[in-house]
Every structure is written in structure tokens, then in C-alpha cells.
Amino acid sequence: MADKAAPDPSRRSERSRRAIFDAALALVGEVGYDKLTIEGIAARAGVGKQTIYRWWPSKAAVLLDAFTAGVDEDYAKGLPDTGDLAADLKFVLRATADEFNDPVFQAPYRALAAAGANDEELSRAFVGRLLEPGTRVYVERLRAAQEAGQVAAGIDVRVAVEMLLSPFSQRWLMRTGELTHEYVDTLVDQVLCGLRPRD
Amino acid sequence: MADKAAPDPSRRSERSRRAIFDAALALVGEVGYDKLTIEGIAARAGVGKQTIYRWWPSKAAVLLDAFTAGVDEDYAKGLPDTGDLAADLKFVLRATADEFNDPVFQAPYRALAAAGANDEELSRAFVGRLLEPGTRVYVERLRAAQEAGQVAAGIDVRVAVEMLLSPFSQRWLMRTGELTHEYVDTLVDQVLCGLRPRD
Numbered sequence: 590m591a592d593k594a595a596p597d598p599s600r601r602s603e604r605s606r607r608a609i610f611d612a613a614l615a616l617v618g619e620v621g622y623d624k625l626t627i628e629g630i631a632a633r634a635g636v637g638k639q640t641i642y643r644w645w646p647s648k649a650a651v652l653l654d655a656f657t658a659g660v661d662e663d664y665a666k667g668l669p670d671t672g673d674l675a676a677d678l679k680f681v682l683r684a685t686a687d688e689f690n691d692p693v694f695q696a697p698y699r700a701l702a703a704a705g706a707n708d709e710e711l712s713r714a715f716v717g718r719l720l721e722p723g724t725r726v727y728v729e730r731l732r733a734a735q736e737a738g739q740v741a742a743g744i745d746v747r748v749a750v751e752m753l754l755s756p757f758s759q760r761w762l763m764r765t766g767e768l769t770h771e772y773v774d775t776l777v778d779q780v781l782c783g784l785r786p787r788d
Numbered sequence: 789m790a791d792k793a794a795p796d797p798s799r800r801s802e803r804s805r806r807a808i809f810d811a812a813l814a815l816v817g818e819v820g821y822d823k824l825t826i827e828g829i830a831a832r833a834g835v836g837k838q839t840i841y842r843w844w845p846s847k848a849a850v851l852l853d854a855f856t857a858g859v860d861e862d863y864a865k866g867l868p869d870t871g872d873l874a875a876d877l878k879f880v881l882r883a884t885a886d887e888f889n890d891p892v893f894q895a896p897y898r899a900l901a902a903a904g905a906n907d908e909e910l911s912r913a914f915v916g917r918l919l920e921p922g923t924r925v926y927v928e929r930l931r932a933a934q935e936a937g938q939v940a941a942g943i944d945v946r947v948a949v950e951m952l953l954s955p956f957s958q959r960w961l962m963r964t965g966e967l968t969h970e971y972v973d974t975l976v977d978q979v980l981c982g983l984r985p986r987d
Contacts, residue, residue, distance in 0.1 A: 621906065699905060706902030706961070707820065716962050724964075745974050751955035752979060756947070759954040762905070763915050765923075775944050780951060783982020 608634040609641060610655035617652060618696025622704030622711075627651070649711050653718050656701065664722045668730040674739055677730065678777045679770075682757065686768040689761050702762060724750055731784075740784045753780045807833040808840060809854035816851060817895025821903030821910075826850070848910050852917050855900065863921045867929040873938055876929065877976045878969075881956065885967040888960050901961060923949055930983075939983045952979045 612633035617625050625648050631638040645651045669677045688694050705712035727750040734740045740749075756776060760766045811832035816824050824847050830837040844850045868876045887893050904911035926949040933939045939948075955975060959965045 703902060703905030706898060706905050709963070712963065716964055720962060720964065745978065748955070748971070748974050748978055751958070752951045752975070755954035755958040756950035759950070759958060763919060764908070764911065765915055765919065772947075775947050776951070779944065779947055779982055781982070783978055783980070 605634070605636050605640060606644070606658075609636060609651065610658050613648075613651050613655045614697040617700045621700050622648075622652075625652070649714065652701065653714055656697070656715075657718050657722075660719070660723070664726055667726050670730060670733060672737075674730070674734045675777055675781055678727075678753070678781070679774055682753075682773045682777065683770045685757070686770065686773055689768055699762075724754060727754065744784050749780065749784055753777065804833070804835050804839060805843070805857075808835060808850065809857050812847075812850050812854045813896040816899045820899050821851075824851070848913065851900065852913055855896070855914075856917050856921075859918070859922070863925055866925045869929060869932060871936075873929070873933045874976055874980055877926075877952070877980075878973055881952075881972045881976065882969045884956070885969065885972055888967055898961075923953060926953065943983050948979065948983055952976065 609630060613625070613630045616629055616633055620629070627638050627641050627648055630648070630651060631641050634641075641651065645654065668681055671677055689698075701715060705715050724747075728746055731740055731746045731749055735742065735744065735746060740746070753776065757768065757773070760772075761768055766772065808829060811829045812824070815828055815832055819828070826837050826840050826847055829847070829850060830840055833840075840850060844853065867880055870876055888897075900914060904914050923946075927945055930939055930945045930948055934941065934943065934945060939945070952975065956967065956972070959971075960967055965971065
């Protein structure tokens with residue numbers, strides 16, 4: 590009961606951070622990046638705007654932290670490695686498809702993609718903080734498979750990962766097709782087919 | 789000398805159309821889609837804004853025609869088919885890389901991509917008029933190769949084309965890597981590697 594008597598300041602900070610991230614993600618999905626303001630985020634999160642300025646220099650910085658808060662831990666863990674490359678990739682990409690199909694996830698992500706297309710600096714920050722770390726875990730998984738002899742030695746693993754992830758994200762961004770589990774399986778199978786060592 | 793005495797009205801229309809397209813592409817690259825206006829296009833093209841309204845209902849319609857004016861003819865011709873699939877794909881994608889690396893091409897295209905990320909209706913029009921016809925010529929070329937026995941029967945040709953084109957456009961859009969001829973060749977080779985019939 591000690592924390593009722595004397596509230597833990599670090600726990601309170603953590604609650605504020607989480608409220609600020611939730612507010613930033615919800616708001617950018619609703620009003621777009623251009624109309625997002627620190628004042629709006631503060632009001633929605635129920636904190637003073639000085640609280641936000643104490644931790645972040647700009648709305649872009651808040652938003653990048655908000656987007657990466659959930660995934661940094663996932664990236665640190667890397668992809669599953671059961672030894673079955675196809676099964677591991679299908680498992681992760683099916684879960685990612687479910688997430689991309691969720692409207693709550695879609696709105697802020699589309700707003701950030703739109704802002705990035707206009708704003709080169711924001712785009713580079715977004716790529717460096719979110720897209721590149723996300724790509725790297727796939728590169729590492731494929732490299733492990735290459736070392737295990739499941740992927741041919743001459744393959745450019747980075748290009749192979751782009752063959753897997755770019756069609757997936759472009760389908761979503763351009764709305765050119767559904768991200769179904771069946772689609773994910775076909776994509777994984779067709780990409781891996783070309784990577785296997787020739788006998 | 790007959791056309792000096794009596795100017796050909798269809799030729800004059802064609803000159804105005806071309807001037808309007810050039811003005812629309814230059815302006816959208818400079819000011820972005822949101823600030824693009826019919827008045828601005830008319831002033832830049834040296835035509836009255838009624839001339840534009842006579843032919844197009846909106847700035848989006850002008851822009852879509854401007855973007856597709858150059859490519860409709862290319863799409864009708866389809867991809868080259870020398871019988872060597874890898875060589876044909878490398879030839880076309882190297883030329884496309886050169887075009888994407890040209891700043892004159894980049895600015896309007898990035899502006900349209902940004903507008904499309906915000907505006908679902910515009911995005912669907914852009915995909916339907918520009919992206920899908922561009923994808924289709926690759927699907928047709930791969931299908932011809934499949935019929936010739938150079939691509940395995942079980943391959944989903946549409947997914948294969950996305951494995952080729954999406955990494956290319958995402959690299960450009962997200963600025964995650966250079967679109968060099970060497971990159972194009974690696975991409976084509978790695979995609980085709982998985983499509984070949986197994987002996």
C-alpha cells in the first residue's frame with residue numbers, strides 16, 4: 590500500500606507518457622499531421638503542454654516515439670527462429686496483416702505516410718526509427734537461414750527482404766489488394782522459392 | 789503554307805492541352821496538391837480558366853490526364869519481348885530507374901503520392917489510371933513467358949510482378965536506397981530465380 594501513501598513519480602511519468610502517445614496516435618489519425626498540435630495532444634491526454642515540451646522538442650518527435658513505443662521491444666527480440674524459415678515468416682506476416690487490417694492501426698499510420706511523402710526530413714526520421722529496424726529483423730533472420738544453408742550463398746539478403754516486405758506494404762498503402770493470410774503465404778512461398786540453394 | 793493562313797483548331801487545342809499538362813505537372817511539384825488551383829494552372833499555361841473547365845471537371849482530373857498523357861502509348865505497346873525475359877525486364881527497369889532519378893519527374897510524382905496518401909478517392913483514381921495499367925504490362929509479359937515455359941506453371945504472376953515492382957517503387961518513395969542499374973539487375977535476377985521451372 591506504500592504507493593497509495595506516496596505515489597511513485599516514475600510510475601506517474603510512465604502513465605503520462607502512455608496517455609500522450611495514445612492521444613498523439615488517435616489525433617493524427619483524426620486530423621492529419623498538418624493539423625496536429627502539441628496543444629491538441631496535451632488537451633486530449635489531460636496533461637499540461639509544458640509536460641510535453643519538457644520531454645519532446647516537436648510534434649514529430651512525440652509521434653515518432655509514439656509509433657516506436659510498441660515495437661522497439663519486438664525489434665529487440667527479433668523474428669522467431671524455429672528452423673523452418675517459411676513457417677516463421679508466414680507466422681509473423683500473418684500477424685502483421687491482421688494489424689494492418691485494423692482501422693485503429695490504419696489511421697495514424699496512413700497519416701504518417703502522407704506526412705512523410707510531403708516532408709523529406711520526417712520521412713527520413715520515420716524510415717530510420719521504424720522502417721529500417723523493422724527491415725533489419727528480417728535481414729537477420731534470412732542471414733541466419735543463409736548460414737544454415739537454407740538460403741543460397743549468392744543471394745543479396747537485403748534485396749530479398751524488400752521482395753517480401755515492399756509488396757506487402759504497397760498493397761496496403763495503395764489499396765491494390767487485400768492483405769489476407771492466403772496472400773501472405775503465396776508471397777512467402779514465391780520469394781523463398783528463388784532463394785533456395787540449387788542442388 | 790495553308791496552316792499559316794487558317795490555323796488548324798485541333799492543332800491549337802493539342803498545343804493548349806500540352807501547355808496545360810506541363811503547367812499542372814510543374815506547379816504540383818512546386819506547391820503541392822493542396823495548393824494547386826485551376827486558376828494557377830491556367831495562368832502558367834497562358835490559357836483562360838474556362839478552357840480548362842471546358843475539358844476537365846477538377847484539378848484532380850487535369851492532373852491524372854497530365855500524368856497518363858505520356859504513358860498511355862507506352863502501355864498500349866506493352867513490354868519488349870525478345871524471348872529473353874531477364875534482359876527485357878532489365879532493359880525496361882533500368883530506363884525507369886533513370887526516369888525516377890530525374891528531379892523533373894520526381895517532384896510532381898512525389899506530390900501526387902503525398903496527395904493520394906491523404907485522399908482515398910484520388911489514390912484510387914491514380915492507382916486505376918496509372919499504377920494498374922503499368923502493372924498489367926508486366927503481368928502480360930510474365931504470362932507470355934509462362935506460356936513459353938520460362939516461368940513455372942504454378943506461379944502467381946501478379947504476385948511475382950509485385951515482387952519486382954514494389955521494392956523498386958518503395959526504395960524511391962521512402963528513399964531507402966539508390967535506384968542504380970546494378971540494383972535493378974540484382975532485383976530482376978533474384979525475382980526470376982524463383983519463378984523458373986524446376987528440372
